[in-house]
Amino acid sequence: MSATPRIQVVPLEQIPLETPAWLETKQPQIVLVVDDERVIADTLSIILSKNGYAVETAYDAVSALDLASVVPPHLLLSDVMMGPGMDGTQLAIEMTEAYPDCKVILFSGHAATQDLLENAREAGYEFTVLTKPLHPADLLAQIDECFSGAMTAALA
Secondary structure, three states: OOOOOOOOOOOHHHOOOOOOHHHHOOOOOEEEEEOOOHHHHHHHHHHHHOOOOEEEEEOOHHHHHHHHHHOOOOEEEEEOOOOOOOOHHHHHHHHHHHOOOOEEEEEEOOOOHHHHHHHHHHOOOOOEEEEOOOOHHHHHHHHHHHHHOOOOOOOO
């Protein structure tokens, strides 16, 4: 029996719509959002685009790699548990190898994520992982920290 995912509903008025500090002096950062749950990917993409980020959205890892080959992102924001095929840690490893300047933030609501992350660590990769459900304000703060240079463990 599969568990029903818990989705946190956040009223629009609770989503910060401020210009990130880095955006005042730079071009918009490109964020590639990847999640096999379309509603989550689309919601995150809307939140990020309304906060000044240029957003590309993919619903699987292979499509994400295809998108990145056309428009290399500054940040990969990906779910860890995607299926079938490549999971988020494999995608993160491939992205950091192909685009060394691309930062990575992974998110997951599954306990099995720890095994995948441990495999990545053993291969020499350390990724920041956020726990689902993500509150938009917390996510935006993490991304802002990532681009402002305050986040240290975004990629190996």
